Structure formats: structure tokens, C-alpha cells
Amino acid sequence: MARGVLYPARHVAAVETRRHDPSPEAARFVELYWHVRWRVDGPHDSKVLSYPSVHLVFEAGGPLVYGVVRDLFVRRLEGEGQVLGVKFRPGCFRPFAGGPVSDLTDRRVPAAEVFGPEVTALGERIMAGRETARLAALAEEFLLARLPEPDPVAAEVAGMVERITARPDLVRVDQAADVLGVSTRTLQRLFAEYVGVTPKWVMRRARLQEAAARAEAGDGVDWADLAVDLGYFDQAHLVRDFTATVGVPPARYARGV
Known part of the structure; x- marks a missing residue:
């Protein structure tokens, strides 16, 4: 899946x-x-x-x-x-x-x-x-039959997205910019032009997908430890973020409710 x-x-x-x-x-x-x-x-x-x-x-x-x-x-x-x-x-x-x-x-x-x-x-x-x-x-x-000319910047941005989505512990745009070797302003400009959302959104979405994947594994999640792994300030922050997007708290989602 x-x-x-x-x-x-x-x-x-x-x-x-x-x-x-x-x-x-x-x-x-x-x-x-x-x-x-x-x-x-x-x-x-x-x-x-x-x-x-x-x-x-x-x-x-x-x-x-x-x-x-x-x-x-x-x-x-x-x-x-x-x-x-x-x-x-x-x-x-x-x-x-x-x-x-x-x-x-x-x-x-x-x-x-x-x-x-x-x-x-x-x-x-x-x-x-x-x-x-x-x-x-x-x-x-x-x-x-309609492929445009290759855009090296598009390929570069695709690589940037792959790198930061593989790092759910990244929580700030300046951290991502340092990892990618560009300025914060450049990163934000490239994402607006090529991706359509901010780097902050991409990082947040990667964390939420990871939280959902852990919940679906059915192994009994320690939400406090997961919050730390994903770079949240505390468990309450993870719960608020997950609930705001998915509509239910992560523990309830893990039960399939």
C-alpha cells in the first residue's frame, strides 16, 4: 500500500x-x-x-x-x-x-x-x-510526444524533496537549507516555483506520514518516543498536529477508528 x-x-x-x-x-x-x-x-x-x-x-x-x-x-x-x-x-x-x-x-x-x-x-x-x-x-x-526540454533546476528540486522527506527529524527550514547547501530564501523560492508548497509543509507532511505508518504497523507505539524521533517538542505537539490534519488523534487512528 x-x-x-x-x-x-x-x-x-x-x-x-x-x-x-x-x-x-x-x-x-x-x-x-x-x-x-x-x-x-x-x-x-x-x-x-x-x-x-x-x-x-x-x-x-x-x-x-x-x-x-x-x-x-x-x-x-x-x-x-x-x-x-x-x-x-x-x-x-x-x-x-x-x-x-x-x-x-x-x-x-x-x-x-x-x-x-x-x-x-x-x-x-x-x-x-x-x-x-x-x-x-x-x-x-x-x-x-510532448516532453518539454529538460530543466536541470526541476531535477535539482526533486532531489531536494527526496532528501528532506527522508529526514522526518528535520523541523525547521533553516535546518533543511543547511542540509541542502542553499540559503533559506533560495529554498523557499525554489519550492514556491517548482513544488507548489513550502519546505516547512513538505517536512511536516513527511513527519505525519511517518507517524501514520508507525501507527499502522500495529506494534504498540510509544507516542512520547515517536514525538522525539520526529522532532516534535513533546507528545502533545505531535497529537495536536496529527489530529489537526487527519481528524482523529494518533492513538485512535492506530485502533482503526
Whole structure:
């Protein structure tokens, strides 16, 4: 199960999720293709602590570009359906966007505004299919014909995001800037332009994803020790931060409630 998907046992019971890796050429921009299919008797809310990634999503009603979602992402699934998504590497949608990625944050826009009207016809072909590898191949063929020139800054920023998300103990922007060897102002500017959210948000989200992953492990979490591991001032700070985003305290989440 992908990191960040909350209540994974419920999710697996209701949803079939598959992924497909991009070709080396597309991998400069694309992290993966994801394919979700569902058939549910009643409404099912899929909840995700999103990554700092932009997605191109093919779904009923037409393809959309989703900017980074800063709050908890909730998608209600009903009946039967499917969605194919293209998850771009953090920072690597900027060459497609034609402007700061922060313009897309917390928004979803018709994909035709970014990729032109041809993406609408592609969406119809994808929604008519079923097999993950074939649908991913259709999306990749479309993207390969429209790849922008390589942007070395985008690749650099993607590396920055990877490094700081691997360090959930980082809690301050100046700490991250020191680790990455840039000034605080430069780091903030690059993230606004290329990622769409602040470095502080990225670090906080990495800590929350780690807290959720530990809770899901079912081994009995010492929340005070975890708070220290993740750089929180104390357990109460961790509880407040987790509850504000997920909607329930971490101990309650660990019980699947």
C-alpha cells in the first residue's frame, strides 16, 4: 500500500490499486502511473496524506490536473469505476505548467488547459480500457510526444524533496537549507516555483506520514518516543498536529477508528 493512504485495511477491502513504472525517458518527469478500480455497495471515502506531487488524472467527466493538496485529500467512491493517474516527480511538473506550480496548489483544473484538447480524446480511450499496463502506455505515449526540454533546476528540486522527506527529524527550514547547501530564501523560492508548497509543509507532511505508518504497523507505539524521533517538542505537539490534519488523534487512528 502506498505510503500516505490512511486506513489501508479498509482501502484494500474496497479498492484495487496497481502501479506501473515509467520508461527511463519519461522518468525524468514522471514518478509512476497509478490505476485505481473499485466496486462498492455503499459510499467509501478514500483518505490520503498527499505527497508534494502534481497528478494528471483520467477520470469520469474528463481528465484533470491536480495540484498539491495541502489538507487531507478525501475522495468519495460510489458504485463502480476507475481512475488512471500520472504522478509527477515533485518539482518536475514545472516545465509543463508554464508558470509557478504554486498556482495549482489546492486546485484541480481541466487537463486541456495544460496539455491541449487532445488530452480529452485520450481520456476517453483510457476510460474505455481496463488493463493497467496498456492504459499507462497510452498516457506515456501522449506525454513522450510532448516532453518539454529538460530543466536541470526541476531535477535539482526533486532531489531536494527526496532528501528532506527522508529526514522526518528535520523541523525547521533553516535546518533543511543547511542540509541542502542553499540559503533559506533560495529554498523557499525554489519550492514556491517548482513544488507548489513550502519546505516547512513538505517536512511536516513527511513527519505525519511517518507517524501514520508507525501507527499502522500495529506494534504498540510509544507516542512520547515517536514525538522525539520526529522532532516534535513533546507528545502533545505531535497529537495536536496529527489530529489537526487527519481528524482523529494518533492513538485512535492506530485502533482503526
